[in-house]
Amino acid sequence: xxxxxxxxSWVICKSGTSVKIECRSLDFQATTMFWYRQFPKQSLxxxxxxxxxxxxxxEQGVEKDKFLINHASLxxxxxxxxxxxxxxxxxxxxxxxxxxxxEAFFGQxxxxxxx
Amino acid sequence: xxxxxxxxxxxxxxEEAFLTINCTYTATGYPSLFWYVxxxxxxxxxxxxATKADDKGSNKGFExxxxxETTSFHLEKGSVQVSDSAVYFCALSxxxxxxxxxxxxxxxxx
Numbered sequence: 001x002x003x004x005x006x007x008x009s010w011v012i013c014k015s016g017t018s019v020k021i022e023c024r025s026l027d028f029q030a031t032t033m034f035w036y037r038q039f040p041k042q043s044l045x046x047x048x049x050x051x052x053x054x055x056x057x058x059e060q061g062v063e064k065d066k067f068l069i070n071h072a073s074l075x076x077x078x079x080x081x082x083x084x085x086x087x088x089x090x091x092x093x094x095x096x097x098x099x100x101x102x103e104a105f106f107g108q109x110x111x112x113x114x115x
Numbered sequence: 116x117x118x119x120x121x122x123x124x125x126x127x128x129x130e131e132a133f134l135t136i137n138c139t140y141t142a143t144g145y146p147s148l149f150w151y152v153x154x155x156x157x158x159x160x161x162x163x164x165a166t167k168a169d170d171k172g173s174n175k176g177f178e179x180x181x182x183x184e185t186t187s188f189h190l191e192k193g194s195v196q197v198s199d200s201a202v203y204f205c206a207l208s209x210x211x212x213x214x215x216x217x218x219x220x221x222x223x224x225x
Contacts, residue, residue: 001161032211043204043217044159093158097211101147101166104213106158 002028002096006107013084013114021079021110023050023094029074030096034104035067038091050077050094084114117142121205121216128223134192136219138179138205141186146207148172148181148188153202153218162190162203195223 003026013019023033031052036044048069049057056069066088068080081088091111095104122137140148147166151159163172168183177192188205200223205216 004158006158034212041218041220043215046212049212095159095213097213100211101208103147103149103161103164103208105161106151109156109158111156 001103002026002030002105004094004096004105004107006094006110008110009108010111011113013112015085015114016083018080018082019084019112021081021092021094021112023077023079023107025075025096028096028105030077031074032097033071033077034095034097035069035077035079036093036095038093038109040091044093047079081112084112086114088112089114117146117207117209117214119205119207119214119216121203121219123217123219125220125222128195128221130197130223130225131194132223134190134195134199134221136190136203136205136221138188138190138216139186140188140205140207142207142209144209145183146209148179149206149208149213150177150179150188150190151204151206151215153204155201159204195221197223197225199223 005024007022033050035047050071052071071077093109095106097104118141149164150162152162163174165172165181171180202218
């Protein structure tokens with residue numbers, strides 16, 4: 001399967017600052033990547049679909065100006081949490097899918113804590 | 116719409132006990148079905164999958180059979196180990212997206 005690397009694995013930032021999370025597909029050219037958010041002891045919530053060379057597609061209720069996604073190459077997507085607030089603290093996970101109705105491969109996740 | 120329902124946890128078992136985690140789904144069409152496992156502080160790892168009715172996915176002693184008639188994909192393992200303690204997610208695919216169940220915490224005691 002695909003190898004997906006996320007960086008950083010954890011980050012602590014002050015309220016009002018922005019944080020960038022990188023998701024790299026190390027051995028697979030991904031035209032599409034996915035960003036999820038996971039609250040403690042809860043399931044994954046799909047935030048957006050990152051499309052290489054075009055705008056991301058956001059799920060209903062996700063603020064696109066708050067969570068900026070850039071997918072500039074076939075191996076890298078970034079999620080920037082802008083003007084972070086404590087309620088943005090969460091576990092963010094990216095994934096790469098390898099086609100229709102096939103499995104996804106996940107990064108190790110990024111724990112964001114906003115203080 | 117598409118949805119996945121898992122049994123609530125946590126499930127607490129003794130080592131070598133038999134494990135069943137129930138999963139049922141609602142879907143339009145014929146999705147592929149997956150079980151993912153998440154260890155503390157980590158991302159998700161694919162445990163097993165099935166792509167059509169009556170398929171059985173298996174890996175590391177875990178098994179699940181795609182039952183179209185009961186829209187189920189229950190996870191089973193004959194003898195659990197402490198190292199199996201984790202959160203288990205059932206999921207289905209539609210197109211290139213995944214829908215996850217709420218997750219079931221499994222705790223195995225020695």
